[in-house]
Amino acid sequence: MTAYLKLDHIDKSFSRNGSTTKVLAGITLEIAQGEFVSIIGHSGCGKSTLLNIVAGLTPASEGGVLLENREVNSPGPDRAVVFQNHSLLPWLTVYDNVRLAVDKVFAGSKSRRERHAWTLHNLDLVQMTHAKDKRPAEISGGMKQRVGIARALAMEPKVLLLDEPFGALDALTRAHLQDSVMQIHAALGNTVLMITHDVDEAVLLSDRIVMMTNGPAAHIGEVLPIALPRPRRRLELVTNPAYLKARETVLKFLYERHRFVEAA
Amino acid sequence: MSLPAVKISGAAPPGAAKVLAFRTPRPGLWGSRIVPFLREAAVRAVPPTVVIALVVLVWELLCSRPGASLPPPSTVLNDTWELITDPFYDRGGIDKGLFWHMLASVQRVALGYALAAATGVALGTLVGQSVWAMRGLDPIFQVLRTVPPLAWLPLALAGFRDGSPSAIFVIFITAIWPIIINTAVGIRNIPQDYRNVAAVLRLNGLEFFWKIMVPSAAPYIFTGLRIGIGLSWLAIVAAEMLIGGVGIGFFIWDAWNSSLISDIIVALIYVGLVGFVLDRIVALIGALVTRGTAAA
Numbered sequence: 001m002t003a004y005l006k007l008d009h010i011d012k013s014f015s016r017n018g019s020t021t022k023v024l025a026g027i028t029l030e031i032a033q034g035e036f037v038s039i040i041g042h043s044g045c046g047k048s049t050l051l052n053i054v055a056g057l058t059p060a061s062e063g064g065v066l067l068e069n070r071e072v073n074s075p076g077p078d079r080a081v082v083f084q085n086h087s088l089l090p091w092l093t094v095y096d097n098v099r100l101a102v103d104k105v106f107a108g109s110k111s112r113r114e115r116h117a118w119t120l121h122n123l124d125l126v127q128m129t130h131a132k133d134k135r136p137a138e139i140s141g142g143m144k145q146r147v148g149i150a151r152a153l154a155m156e157p158k159v160l161l162l163d164e165p166f167g168a169l170d171a172l173t174r175a176h177l178q179d180s181v182m183q184i185h186a187a188l189g190n191t192v193l194m195i196t197h198d199v200d201e202a203v204l205l206s207d208r209i210v211m212m213t214n215g216p217a218a219h220i221g222e223v224l225p226i227a228l229p230r231p232r233r234r235l236e237l238v239t240n241p242a243y244l245k246a247r248e249t250v251l252k253f254l255y256e257r258h259r260f261v262e263a264a
Numbered sequence: 265m266s267l268p269a270v271k272i273s274g275a276a277p278p279g280a281a282k283v284l285a286f287r288t289p290r291p292g293l294w295g296s297r298i299v300p301f302l303r304e305a306a307v308r309a310v311p312p313t314v315v316i317a318l319v320v321l322v323w324e325l326l327c328s329r330p331g332a333s334l335p336p337p338s339t340v341l342n343d344t345w346e347l348i349t350d351p352f353y354d355r356g357g358i359d360k361g362l363f364w365h366m367l368a369s370v371q372r373v374a375l376g377y378a379l380a381a382a383t384g385v386a387l388g389t390l391v392g393q394s395v396w397a398m399r400g401l402d403p404i405f406q407v408l409r410t411v412p413p414l415a416w417l418p419l420a421l422a423g424f425r426d427g428s429p430s431a432i433f434v435i436f437i438t439a440i441w442p443i444i445i446n447t448a449v450g451i452r453n454i455p456q457d458y459r460n461v462a463a464v465l466r467l468n469g470l471e472f473f474w475k476i477m478v479p480s481a482a483p484y485i486f487t488g489l490r491i492g493i494g495l496s497w498l499a500i501v502a503a504e505m506l507i508g509g510v511g512i513g514f515f516i517w518d519a520w521n522s523s524l525i526s527d528i529i530v531a532l533i534y535v536g537l538v539g540f541v542l543d544r545i546v547a548l549i550g551a552l553v554t555r556g557t558a559a560a
Contacts, residue, residue: 055460055464056463057460057463057464074463075460075463075464075466076464076466077464077465077466079464080464081460081464083457083460083461085457087455087457087458087460087461089458089461089475089476089479089480091479091480091482100465100475101465104465104466104467104471105465155464155465
């Protein structure tokens, strides 16, 4: 396996009032091109911090991130993020939110007409063309997240970073979006790094699941490959022994060996 | 997602009007459009008309007694009929119709306010964006903004050696503080999410300013602009009383010196109406510009 994206011995500490808290300790992970990797862990284990480090939004204290063997330490459209709370700009229409990204990333390489077509193409990928002239306040949470995905895809990122993308959605909408993400991943072959705390979601979508121990100084506890063939269908998997086994492994890791202890 | 703390009330559409208009749909233009329109107009116009009539009546009764120090409305109307009916006369010097006095005042306010808006948004952006600038400038702003507008006038007269620029400066210095402070709050309250989006897209400084900062802070900026226009209009009358020349402030002062109390009353009503219109203009621009900026 050749590493496309490499997280190399990443440590992260936060200092406040003289006391230093170590959040992440020695995270090393190699991700191949086209692979779908999920990071799962209890809340507060620093998995979002890890994603922000990969995105370049937060600097690592030690270690670094290599993309195609080159170090990346500032944010850029080659690592597009789908934010948990969609982060659409409320004063722009759905189309303009995506177009803003397209205009910025392809300013020199695509003509006006091509950028328009590319914007519509990406909205079409997430089935949001019908609402292209609406503002974010006028569409549902699931639709907003679709637009967020379209915006990220439109940047043609080398790695797509998903930060608990479906966490704020109801179960039915979440299932729809998971199916959409699987279809897009199958069609485009993106390299995806997803943060989640949903075991079913992780098993359904991922090629590998990275399980994080609890903080402070969280590290990678276990990596579980999911060998289920694609395309995966939610209903067929319900009784699939390999699926159930994977699910059980993750659940046992989270609730037996690294049970979340309430701080309060 | 953080909502703007203060919303401009003019931004809300007057929805009540439509609900009433469609409640009794009848066939035909007369029944479906004109009758509801008249009814709606009546519903809106009757209460203020009644209240104004009552106020005028009480005023008439109170001031008609012998020995009353202020004129009753009938006398005001009688005394100032020429002033009200011909606002455009110009006999040279400061002997002009009310329109010309108002125009001079509005011009001063427009100039001082425009300068304050441009400078205020720029300084507010600086203070909101840079912690160093905030620590350096904020204490100065907090002290200077409490200085009453007219206290600046002698200093301005000393500096400019002329009345009109001094009045414009007083407007400027009065209006600028709420604009600076509200802009800075708006900039500081730009959600981290938007900054992250800008970072991932690698927007440069100018793009960030126009595409993220201005739209995101617009509701705050317009709150400041609206407070600013109100304060400007408050300050201009006082400043003009002192600098003299053409302008509604001096017109009032001149009327007082000539014991033309009725002229003062008419001028006050004009000042109120123009101030109301100015406020509404800024509110309207704000409503148009901030359309859709409310967080999703």
